[in-house]
Amino acid sequence: MQGAKEAVRRFGEKTINIWDGVKRFSQYVMSIFTSLRSIRYLKFRSIYMIAVNQTRFTGIDALPLIMLIALLFGATVIIQATKNFPKFGIEDFIGNLLVLIIARELGPLATAMIVISRSGSAIAAEIATQRQNKEILSLELMGIDTKLFIVLPRIIASTIAIFSLIAIFDLTAFFGGYLISLTTVFIPIDIFFGSLLNAVSFVDITITIVKSIIYGILIPLICCYYGFMPRSKFEIPIYVSRAVVRTLLIIFVINAFISALFYF
Amino acid sequence: MITVTGWMLLFRGAVRMESELLAFEHVTCSADSVSLNAVSFRLNRGENLVIFGPESSGVDLISPLIAGIIHFSGGDIYYKGRPIKNFTFSEELAYRKDLGYLQKDYGLINNMTVEQNISLPLQYHSQLSGEGIRDVVDGFVRELNLEHCRDFRPVRLLRSEALKTAYARAIALDPDLLLFEHFLEGQCLINAQTVLRSIERRFVSGNKSVIFVTYEPERFVSFADRFLMLDHGAIVFMGTRDDFLRADNEFLAQYMRSSTEGPMTIL
Numbered sequence: 258m259q260g261a262k263e264a265v266r267r268f269g270e271k272t273i274n275i276w277d278g279v280k281r282f283s284q285y286v287m288s289i290f291t292s293l294r295s296i297r298y299l300k301f302r303s304i305y306m307i308a309v310n311q312t313r314f315t316g317i318d319a320l321p322l323i324m325l326i327a328l329l330f331g332a333t334v335i336i337q338a339t340k341n342f343p344k345f346g347i348e349d350f351i352g353n354l355l356v357l358i359i360a361r362e363l364g365p366l367a368t369a370m371i372v373i374s375r376s377g378s379a380i381a382a383e384i385a386t387q388r389q390n391k392e393i394l395s396l397e398l399m400g401i402d403t404k405l406f407i408v409l410p411r412i413i414a415s416t417i418a419i420f421s422l423i424a425i426f427d428l429t430a431f432f433g434g435y436l437i438s439l440t441t442v443f444i445p446i447d448i449f450f451g452s453l454l455n456a457v458s459f460v461d462i463t464i465t466i467v468k469s470i471i472y473g474i475l476i477p478l479i480c481c482y483y484g485f486m487p488r489s490k491f492e493i494p495i496y497v498s499r500a501v502v503r504t505l506l507i508i509f510v511i512n513a514f515i516s517a518l519f520y521f
Numbered sequence: 522m523i524t525v526t527g528w529m530l531l532f533r534g535a536v537r538m539e540s541e542l543l544a545f546e547h548v549t550c551s552a553d554s555v556s557l558n559a560v561s562f563r564l565n566r567g568e569n570l571v572i573f574g575p576e577s578s579g580v581d582l583i584s585p586l587i588a589g590i591i592h593f594s595g596g597d598i599y600y601k602g603r604p605i606k607n608f609t610f611s612e613e614l615a616y617r618k619d620l621g622y623l624q625k626d627y628g629l630i631n632n633m634t635v636e637q638n639i640s641l642p643l644q645y646h647s648q649l650s651g652e653g654i655r656d657v658v659d660g661f662v663r664e665l666n667l668e669h670c671r672d673f674r675p676v677r678l679l680r681s682e683a684l685k686t687a688y689a690r691a692i693a694l695d696p697d698l699l700l701f702e703h704f705l706e707g708q709c710l711i712n713a714q715t716v717l718r719s720i721e722r723r724f725v726s727g728n729k730s731v732i733f734v735t736y737e738p739e740r741f742v743s744f745a746d747r748f749l750m751l752d753h754g755a756i757v758f759m760g761t762r763d764d765f766l767r768a769d770n771e772f773l774a775q776y777m778r779s780s781t782e783g784p785m786t787i788l
Contacts (some may be wrong), residue, residue, distance in 0.1 A: 295611050303644040395628030399642045402546035
């Protein structure tokens with residue numbers, strides 16, 4: 258009986274903590290919208306270098322990793338499909354499989370996971386360190402809106418970078434995966450790409466763009482939020498870890514929601 | 522109907538407002554274990570003020586209150602005649618543009634070079650072109666002998682170089698009011714002379730005002746017009762440079778002797 262009461266109490270506490278967290282995050286998002294009112298005073302040149310550097314770090318520097326993972330994923334899917342589809346008489350649907358798995362789901366998710374683990378953790382750690390070093394305070398004392406100066410260029414950079422990376426992931430998975438799969442199975446190139454082109458629809462391209470925009474906004478938004486939170490240097494690793502884990506969780510939920518919305 | 526006396530009072534009030542840059546009216550504030558209790562003082566344009574006192578006196582609340590970083594629970598702070606607590610979000614950002622704040626940790630942006638740190642407020646706020654900004658920054662770099670380290674990031678700077686960079690950034694927009702908070706503490710005075718000479722050139726007998734918040738008021742005797750001492754959140758001494766040098770006040774005398782014996786309780 259005592260155990261059950263304790264469990265209920267803990268569950269209630271956890272629920273209240275989650276609700277408080279959601280409220281605080283909502284206030285943070287509202288404060289960003291409030292800051293947008295002063296966007297007419299923002300000179301693009303002051304955030305240009307931040308956006309460029311962030312795009313380089315999130316996009317260009319992640320390219321080798323993205324391409325390697327895309328190659329491996331693409332090859333794995335193609336090999337499995339070409340080995341097993343003939344058993345079911347559906348070898349003509351290899352293009353559909355690639356679009357279904359890689360273009361619709363794996364590409365955006367794998368890209369988001371790489372961006373979160375690389376850039377998301379770096380964003381949270383950078384902002385947390387800047388806060389401890391009084392750099393954020395300096396910006397506020399100079400009359401610089403830290404929401405616009407810190408969060409906005411990262412959102413712009415992440416959106417551009419993630420969209421590009423998803424496109425590169427998908428193309429690398431298709432073409433690179435095809436080339437690697439030739440070592441084990443032979444698929445005539447015209448059949449392979451014909452099947453692929455027939456399977457891609459306008460909806461798939463639209464969903465990819467929608468996901469890249471949503472991930473591009475959410476990943477830096479959430480990671481910046483956790484970056485602003487540590488009150489001492491010792492809390493930085495805790496909040497960086499929270500930023501990565503919670504952003505991952507939210508991205509998985511959003512991904513499932515979008516897929517259900519558009520494809521169900 | 523306003524009488525002649527009324528018009529004269531209004532006129533004098535307007536002239537006072539015109540020359541008065543900052544006013545604290547019975548400001549009360551509490552943060553952690555430090556507080557201010559109904560503190561009042563005024564600062565006119567062109568006046569320089571030194572605010573000092575022991576650690577728990579509340580001196581460290583003055584600059585953040587003026588900058589609007591912390592909020593007061595009673596009284597009012599007026600800047601150029603307007604109460605700062607009524608500022609909207611945009612007005613508050615614009616107000617901080619008119620303040621030059623040199624905080625004690627300097628707060629340089631670590632992923633920017635010296636040149637980028639100095640040009641940051643100009644990039645964000647000014648209408649100057651890129652070339653104009655470069656000219657202004659070049660002027661500061663030359664004046665403060667930062668040529669050799671202009672491309673360095675803060676991690677590579679000596680403490681005096683960090684001070685010079687933070688100082689240049691604080692005055693880049695030519696603000697009317699400067700807040701210098703414990704900026705010489707931990708500095709080698711010989712290396713800090715460049716900054717002190719620049720302060721003397723720019724801010725002694727001009728139309729800009731500087732508030733020095735410090736534990737070492739004697740360093741600023743040649744810069745300041747008035748001195749204000751706090752103890753346990755209240756003003757215990759306020760006077761001119763001559764009053765400060767005479768040290769007739771018992772609180773001031775105890776402070777200048779660095780003695781634990783006297784009216785101030787030092788823990």
